[in-house]
Amino acid sequence: MRGVVMHAPGDVRVEDLPEPTLQQPTDAIIRLAAACICGSDLWPYRGADTITEPKPMGHEYVGVVEQVGADVTEIKVGDFVVGSFFASDNTCEICRAGYQTSCLHRDFPGPSQAQLMRVPLADGTLVATPGVPDDDLIPSLLAASDVLGTGWFGAVAAEAGPGKTVAVVGDGAVGLMAVLAAKELGAERIIAMSRHADRQALARELGATDIVTERGEAGVARVKELTDGLGAHSVVEAVGTQESMLQAIGATRPGGHVGFVGVLHDVAIAGDDIFMTHVHVHGGPAPVRRFLPDLIDRIWQRRIDPGKVFDLTLPLEQAAEGYVAMDQRTATKVLLQP
Template identity: 45%
Template sequence: MRAIVRESGNVRVSDLPDPEIKEPTDAVVRVVLAAVCGTDLWGYRSGEAILPGPRAGHEFLGVIEDIGKDVAGLRRGDVVLAPFWYSDGTCDACQDGLSTSCRSGGMWGGENDGGQGEAVRVPFADANLTRLPLTVGDERLPALLTLTDVMATGTHGVRAAAVRQGSTVAVVGDGAVGLCAVLAARRAGAEQIILLGSHQSRLSVGAGFGATSIVSERGAEAGARVRELTNGRGAHCVVECVGVQSSIDTALDVVRDGGSIAMIGAPHFTINDVSPIFLRNLTLSGGLTPVREVAPTLLADVLSGDLDPSPVFDMTVDLDGIPDAYQAMADRTAIKALARL
C-alpha cells in the first residue's frame, strides 16, 4: 500500500507492506477519509515527533476489508470510525471510561499503521471501530471524521472545564481543536464565549461556531482585553488548546479566581510555581481525550445534522497532496486538511 511516512521532519508518500490480520480480534480498514492534525505538525516543524517511528496520521474512517475470526460486532463492508487512540476495551482503565490509559492501547502512527495511508490494521476491532449507518459517498463523512479527534477533544475540554448554562468561557487557540471547543461550549449553554486567536480565517469559523467575542491581542494585552469583556473578573472556564508556554500563561491570566482550566493541547510547557493556582482556588484538568467514550455522545447529532464541525476543514487533498497539506498548515494558510483516499 501507499502511505505517508516521516523522515527528519519531512513527510513523503512511500510504499509499505499491506496490513494483514495478525490476531483474531483484528480488522483491516481501507481508509476513505483521513486528516492532518496539529499534533502531526510538532514532528514536522521540529523533527521530534510525538510518537517515534515513521508512520503518520491518527484521524481516519473507512471500510472494513478483512476481519479476524473473533470479531463479533462488525462485518466486511461496514463503514467505520476509529478513535485516535486504540484500546482493548476490557482492562480496568477501559472499564472506568479512560481508554487512553489502556495498558494494551496506543496511538495510530509511529510504529503502528497510520491513518494517512491506504489501509490500517486495527487491533481489538470490536472495542475501537464504530459502525456508521452510511455509504462512503455520504456528505456527512467529513463531519463524522472530526469525531476521531478534534470535535471529541473540544468537547472533552469543555466538559473538563465544567462549562455549564450561563458560563463565561475563554478558548485559548484558534486551531481546529479550539474552534471545536467553541462549538462545544455553545452546545453546553455558555453565555459568553471568548475566542483568543490571531488568524482571520479561523476566527471567522469561530464566530460561525458561536464565539461571542474575539481577542486577537497576545500576552498581557490579551488578559487585559478578556477582563474588559468580563467586567474585570475573567472567565469562569478556560479551555487551553495549544499546549505551549505562552498559551498556558494566557490561560492562567484570563481565568477568574475559583475558575477552571482544561488543558487539551499537547503539552510543551512547565508550571514551575503552583502557589498562584493554590491561592486563587483554580482547578486544572483536561488531558488526553478518551475519544472512545466521547464520540458516541456526539454521533447522533452529527448524523441528524444538528452538529456539523466540518467547516474546520478548509483544504482538501488526495494522498499525494498530504505533504503540501502539512506545509499549508505549518504556514497557517490552512486550518485543517481533509484527505480523500
Template identity: 85%
Template sequence: MRGVVMHAPGDVRVEDVAEPKIIKPTDAIIRLSATCICGSDLWPYRGADEVSEPLQMGHEYAGIVEEVGDDVQLIKPGQFVIGSFFASDNTCEICRAGYQTSCVHREVLGTSGAAQAQRMRVPLADGTLVATPGVPDDDLVPSFLAASDVLGTGWFGAVAAEAGPGKIVAVVGDGAVGLLAVLAAKELGAERIIAMSRHADRQALAREFGATDIVEERGEAGVAKIKELTGGLGAHSVVEAVGTQESMLQAIGATRPGGHVGFVGVLHDVAITGGDIFMTHVHLHGGPAPVRRFLPELIDLIWNRKIDPGRVFDLELPLDRAADGYQAMDQRRAIKVLLRP
C-alpha cells in the first residue's frame, strides 16, 4: 500500500510500505476514508524534532473497519470509526477517570500504526475506536476526521481552562487546535471569546466558530490587549494551543488571578519558573488531550450537524501529494491539509 514517510527534515515521500496486519487479538485494521497532516508533524519537518531514520507519519484517522482480532467484541467489520492518537483500553482506572492518553496500556499511534496511508492497524480497538451510528455521508468525513485529534484537543483545552457560561475565554494560537478551541468554548457556553490571530483567513474562521474579539498583538503586547479588553483583569479561561515559551507565558499573563490555563500545544523548550506563576494564582492543566473521553459527545454533535469542525481543512489533496501538503502548512498557506488515500 502507499504511505507517507519522512526521511529527514523537509524530506517527505509517499512510497510503498507494508500492509498492516493483525498482530494482537485486540487489534483492528481500518481502511482510511481520510487522514491529514497535523501541526505537530511540522516539528520534525522543520528539524525541531530529530528524524534519525525513515518514519511513517500520521496519527489522525477515520474509516471503515476491515478486520478485527479474535478478542475484539465491540468493534465490527463494516463500521465507520474514529479513534484517538493514543490507543487505550478505556477500562483501567486512569481511563475511567477520563485520562485515556495516560492509560496504563497506552500505545502511541504512528508507532504502532501510522495513519497517513491507505490502511492502518489500531491496537486496543474496543477501547480506542468509537463507531458512528452508520456510515456517514462523505461531506461529514472531514468533521469526523477532525474529531480524532484537533477537535478533541481543542475541546480538552477549553475544558481544562474551565470555559463555560459567564466566562471570558482567550485562545492563544490560530492553528486548527486553537480555532477548534474557539468552537469548543462557544459550545460550552462562554460569554465572550477572544481569538489571538494575525491572519485574516483564520480570524474569519474564528469568528464563524464563535469568537467575539480578535487580538493581533503577541507577547507582552498581547497580554496588555487582553487586560485592556477585560477591565484590567485578564480572561477567566485561556487555552494555550501553540507550545512555545512565548505562547505559554502569554497565556499565563493573559489569565486573571484565580483563572485557568488549559495547555494543549505540544511543548518545545518551555520552562516555567516559580516566579512565573507564584504570584498569579493561575491554575495550569493540560497535556496530551484525552480525545477518547470526548468522542461520543463529539460524534453526536457532528452526526446531527450541530457543529462543523471540518471547516479547518482548507486544502484537500490526494495522498500521493502529501509532500505538497506539508509544504503548504509549513509556509502557512493552509491551516490544515486533508489527505484522501
C-alpha cells in the first residue's frame, strides 16, 4: 500500500509500505476514507522534534473496517468508524473518568496517512457512525478524530458555557475548533486571537464575536479591555509555546479557567503565574474518545460543520504539497484522500 513517510525535516515522501496486519486479537484494520496532516506534524517537519529514523506519519482517521481480531465484539467488518490518536480500552477506571488518553492500556494506532491502518483496542477506540456517511460529512467526521475533539476538550477544560466570555489563543485548526466548541457549549462571547484575515473570517463564521490581533502582553491587555478589566472567564490555549501559555494565563480572570491543548514545547510555568492569578489550569492530550459519540451525533444531524477547517484537499500521493502548504500557512488544514 501507499503511505506517507517523513525522512527528515522538510523531507516527506509517499512510498510503498507493507500492509498492516492484525497483531492482537483486539485489533482492527481499517481502510482509510480520509486522513489529514496535523499541526503537530509540523514540529518534526520544522526540525523542532528530532527524527531519528524514517517515520510513517498520521494519527487522524476515518474509514471502513476491513478486518477485526477474534476478541473484537462491538466493531464489525464494514462499519464506518472514527477513532482518535490514542487507542484506549474505554473500560479502565481512568477511561471511565473520561481520560481515555491516559488509559491504563493505551496504545498507538496508525500510522494513518496511508491506505490501510491498524487500530489497537478497536472496541474501546473506535466509534461507528449510524451508517455510511454522505461524502460531504467525511471532512467533519475526520475533524472529530482530532482537531474538533481537541478544541472541544480545550473548551470543556476551560469550562466554556452559558454566560461565559471565552478567549481562544491560537488560530490554527484546533483554535478554530475551540471557537466552534465554545459556541456549541453556549458561551456568550467568544474572543478569537488571530492575526490572519482568512482565519479571522472563519473564526467569525464558527462563532467568534470579537477578534484580537495583538499577542503577548498587548494581547492580554486587549482581552482585559474587552472584559471590564477582568479578563475572560475561560481561555483555551491552542499553541503550546511559553508565550502563548503566559498569554492564556494572563488573559484569564481570577478564578477563571485555562484549558490548554497545544502540545507544550519547552514551557515552564512559574509558581507566581498560577499562585497569585487564581486561575485553574487543565489540559493535555485531549481525550477525544470521551466526546466522539456526541460529536458524531452533532455532525450526523448537520448541527455543526467542522469540516470547514479543511481548506485544501489533496490525493495522498501529493501529501508533500500538503506539508508545504501547512508549513507556509497557505492552508490551515489539509485533507488527504487515499
